[in-house]
Amino acid sequence: MTTPKGSGPVTSTPGDAPTAEDQSDSRRRLLAGGAAAVAFAAVGARSVSAARPRLSTSELSLLKYAQRFELTARDLYDEAISAGASDPLWEAMSEQHEAYAHGISGLTGLSADSRDDDLFGQLRVSFRGAGALQAAYDLESAAVSTHLEVIGTLADVDAAELIASIISAESRHCVVLADVMGRGNELGMTLDNSAAPILP
Amino acid sequence: MSEKIFPTTSSSTFDRRSLLRRSGAVVGLGALLAACGKDFGGDTAPGRVGLADQATALPEGTINDALVVRTMQSLEHAVVAALQAMGAAGLYTSSQQTYIDRFIADHVSASDALGEAASAAGAEPYACPNPWFVDRYVTPVYDAVAASDDVARDTRSATLAFETMLAHSYQHMVGLLSEPAHRRLIMTLGSSASRRSALLSVLWTAPTHGYLGPALSDAATESDAAGFPIQYAVPASFGLVSQIPVIVGAPDAEGSRYGTSFQTPAENTFVYDYMSC
Numbered sequence: 348m349t350t351p352k353g354s355g356p357v358t359s360t361p362g363d364a365p366t367a368e369d370q371s372d373s374r375r376r377l378l379a380g381g382a383a384a385v386a387f388a389a390v391g392a393r394s395v396s397a398a399r400p401r402l403s404t405s406e407l408s409l410l411k412y413a414q415r416f417e418l419t420a421r422d423l424y425d426e427a428i429s430a431g432a433s434d435p436l437w438e439a440m441s442e443q444h445e446a447y448a449h450g451i452s453g454l455t456g457l458s459a460d461s462r463d464d465d466l467f468g469q470l471r472v473s474f475r476g477a478g479a480l481q482a483a484y485d486l487e488s489a490a491v492s493t494h495l496e497v498i499g500t501l502a503d504v505d506a507a508e509l510i511a512s513i514i515s516a517e518s519r520h521c522v523v524l525a526d527v528m529g530r531g532n533e534l535g536m537t538l539d540n541s542a543a544p545i546l547p
Numbered sequence: 548m549s550e551k552i553f554p555t556t557s558s559s560t561f562d563r564r565s566l567l568r569r570s571g572a573v574v575g576l577g578a579l580l581a582a583c584g585k586d587f588g589g590d591t592a593p594g595r596v597g598l599a600d601q602a603t604a605l606p607e608g609t610i611n612d613a614l615v616v617r618t619m620q621s622l623e624h625a626v627v628a629a630l631q632a633m634g635a636a637g638l639y640t641s642s643q644q645t646y647i648d649r650f651i652a653d654h655v656s657a658s659d660a661l662g663e664a665a666s667a668a669g670a671e672p673y674a675c676p677n678p679w680f681v682d683r684y685v686t687p688v689y690d691a692v693a694a695s696d697d698v699a700r701d702t703r704s705a706t707l708a709f710e711t712m713l714a715h716s717y718q719h720m721v722g723l724l725s726e727p728a729h730r731r732l733i734m735t736l737g738s739s740a741s742r743r744s745a746l747l748s749v750l751w752t753a754p755t756h757g758y759l760g761p762a763l764s765d766a767a768t769e770s771d772a773a774g775f776p777i778q779y780a781v782p783a784s785f786g787l788v789s790q791i792p793v794i795v796g797a798p799d800a801e802g803s804r805y806g807t808s809f810q811t812p813a814e815n816t817f818v819y820d821y822m823s824c
Binding site: 436439442443446447450491495496498499500501502504507508510511512513514515516518519520521522523526531534537538540 | 646649653714717718721722724725727728730731734735737738739741742743744745746749750753758759763764780781783784785786787788
């Protein structure tokens with residue numbers, strides 16, 4: 348998935364130049380579309396097979412929870428950006444989590460339209476303060492633990508493969524955030540995950 | 548003197564007598580071919596020349612959860628073998644060796660967990676290096692690194708590639724598993740492998756090339772100015788199962804270095820139920 352950074356919309360009219368916010372939205376739409384494509388690619392041809400068993404109601408409910416978790420993470424990173432976090436990594440992390448939510452949409456058909464308001468409310472303040480990096484690290488660690496619980500419940504192999512790819516990526520996020528905090532040399536921070544899952 | 552009204556041509560030789568002769572030849576050839584195709588009940592195997600032994604059929608392997616668990620256990624041990632070989636040769640700095648010792652401990656712990664899962668699934672644990680992976684990757688890569696013109700650079704590249712291979716392999720294996728509990732175990736270990744891979748990228752490539760790979764950053768490139776592949780801490784939005792390019796060793800007379808690509812396990816890497824240490 349390649350996304351041109353800083354490029355404007357395909358069409359534009361003089362005097363109607365896109366704002367930075369518009370450009371960010373365009374980039375997000377591209378990422379969202381790309382995420383769905385990647386999700387389909389990740390699960391291979393099985394996902395389009397007519398013989399593929401449908402996801403059970405409980406699996407769909409679990410994946411909807413995972414999707415809302417990812418949208419909550421996106422909004423928390425956006426909250427940090429709105430509070431002044433200027434490192435491009437924050438925007439990248441926000442886009443990563445939105446991509447995961449859209450990846451789940453691509454697999455399940457569930458609309459990526461709602462976050463977990465309760466979880467967002469619990470963590471919002473921590474993402475706006477000086478401890479935002481630590482809060483982000485904790486959230487990523489909890490996301491990995493949560494998705495491990497999810498994958499341990501899913502019977503559908505395509506859904507399991509998608510969640511596995513999210514676990515791999517979010518595990519890497521933890522290490523990067525520890526390094527940005529200046530704690531990349533602490534093996535306990537980078538290699539261990541003691542976070543509890545956040546379950547419905 | 549009679550006058551020929553119709554001049555003689557070659558087509559005039561196709562008369563009734565010739566037609567009968569050629570029809571007879573066609574019928575005769577057909578009978579011969581039919582006879583050749585007849586089953587006379589003899590040995591239908593190809594003819595043998597010489598006294599070579601008869602070929603023996605390979606045993607049939609079954610791909611199941613136990614195979615996946617045993618294969619990943621064997622890859623953990625293969626990586627341990629690689630790290631220990633490079634450590635024993637003094638290729639790591641003292642600070643690097645701190646990480647490597649922790650990595651080896653993690654690999655041994657992962658192997659124990661996988662061995663228990665294999666036993667619980669009614670299979671024999673496979674607590675030794677994967678023979679195919681060692682022959683194909685560990686030995687030649689180690690040989691190239693040890694003889695390199697820049698041992699420090701190539702030790703870092705090889706170590707990072709081995710850890711990344713494990714991360715990709717764990718994720719890849721999820722699709723071959725049937726039991727959700729096994730998928731959970733595999734991705735718990737896969738998460739740890741991703742963290743080790745990312746840590747080495749953070750330490751060794753991020754200071755020069757940043758955290759994000761080409762899929763996420765326009766500034767990122769697949770390889771550096773000298774042509775060596777770059778392993779990013781976050782190479783893409785989703786976890787990858789792609790092959791990992793490795794270029795190590797001293798340049799040969801034509802300026803080429805040893806190159807290979809680590810791949811996720813396939814039929815030739817699997818540890819089948821008829822294999823044991």
